[in-house]
Amino acid sequence: xxxxxxxxxxxxxxxxxxxxxxxxxxxxxxxxxxxxxxxxxxxxxxxxxxxxxxxxxxxxxxxxxxxxxxxxxxxxxxxxxxxxx
Numbered sequence: 001x002x003x004x005x006x007x008x009x010x011x012x013x014x015x016x017x018x019x020x021x022x023x024x025x026x027x028x029x030x031x032x033x034x035x036x037x038x039x040x041x042x043x044x045x046x047x048x049x050x051x052x053x054x055x056x057x058x059x060x061x062x063x064x065x066x067x068x069x070x071x072x073x074x075x076x077x078x079x080x081x082x083x084x085x
Contacts, residue, residue, distance in 0.1 A: 033062060033070035043080050053079060 036047040043050075050071075053059045059079055062070045 032073040034073055034076055035070060039071060039076050042076070043083070058082075 034042070036050045039045075039050045040047045050059065054061050054069075054071075059071050060075055062072070064070070
């Protein structure tokens with residue numbers, strides 16, 4: 001039963017409850033998503049260059065809507081390495 005008489009008693013109950021607390025996990029390298037602006041800063045290119053690479057099929061986008069486009073970090077690193085070779 002949760003005591004409901006005041007915030008302090010509720011805070012005490014939360015702190016002393018025996019429920020496990022889920023620790024935040026660091027994202028896997030493949031889970032990290034980058035925007036065009038992030039990629040352009042990383043590769044020292046214009047954001048339009050990133051859009052052109054996407055149009056040529058060199059980068060695979062993850063589209064949440066028409067304005068929110070992200071790319072997997074692993075694909076971006078591979079794209080930069082191929083561009084330098």
